[in-house]
Amino acid sequence: MKKITFDTRNCSVSQALNVIGEWWTLLIILEAFFGTRRFSDFERHLGISKNVLTDRLQKLVAQGILARVPDPGGKRHIYKLSDKGRELFPVIATLMQWGDNWIMGKGNAPVRLLDKKTGEPIARVTVQSRQGHDLMPRDILMEAGEGHLPEFRERFGVRPGKSR
Amino acid sequence: MKKITFDTRNCSVSQALNVIGEWWTLLIILEAFFGTRRFSDFERHLGISKNVLTDRLQKLVAQGILARVPDPGGKRHIYKLSDKGRELFPVIATLMQWGDNWIMGKGNAPVRLLDKKTGEPIARVTVQSRQGHDLMPRDILMEAGEGHLPEFRERFGVRPGKSR
DNA sequence: ATATTTTAGTTGCTTCAAGCAACCTAATTT
């Protein structure tokens, strides 16, 4: 009866969610992007209980998303994003933009992301073709990839020809 | 002692996660992108228990992410993505790419997303400036937006000048 | 140098949510 984990599913989204999909986890990562690095700051900014925060930080460190490193100039430790963690930025940005548009509503964004160089808001993050055209879900074909299991192949198929 | 929800936090990511951040919810949305529309198909493909599936589908319908509509040519209902739901595609795509790269590893993607028109894989989804340049987290400035609360302003500040 | 406060947790208790099985009614198929 243990909570079902997604790590046995043959799907990258499941695997990703298995690691960052628990309650609080993505908010902790967001806080890390905001610059938070110390246990007590995560706690205060998020209003999360200590035991849950401890659990999530440990898991994130175990996954290599955060690194627990000695605080330079002190005997404590801080948590900082690794490359693996930093590459979650597009996930955070798309979530933020979706929340801005569909929940907060126009003109109510609490945080805006600006291009440091120009001071302008960043562009809307979109899924694009190699040629740089925006693609909607209907413009996209899902196909079983190299690492698929038979079950997936049945559902999606693989085109015989050049798929690369 | 009820599980803390994120809907009172002045943050779009929190608001988004409050709606789609529960265990199973994003996988249900992913399944919907795969084309699943019926209760029993969600159940079978995901291996989720009926009561949890019922709960999540109801919440997604209540939020306007899925619509429960009569099955054309039958007396049953199907669940289909609304515009609000379809606009979660960039979130799913970034999660999938992150999972491909950091968990499954190169060459092990179970599903690939192809441009229907050309048959080529889609581009890596990146955060870009208005001019179309890729931006890393360090290239981005976070600022309190129009809908910020005082607490946020303290943390991020608002530049006095032209921020639009 | 000592005392006080803060930090970064741990432990134990309680309640809510997830997993499971059994059941049920309406629709669909045989």
Next chain:
DNA sequence: AAATTAGGTTGCTTGAAGCAACTAAAATAT
């Protein structure tokens, strides 16, 4: 008309989240 499937609901059990109290070490104040 009978059997099966779809789409749930209900009740029980276990696991995870919330809360408060406690603790050792580090940082700060005296």
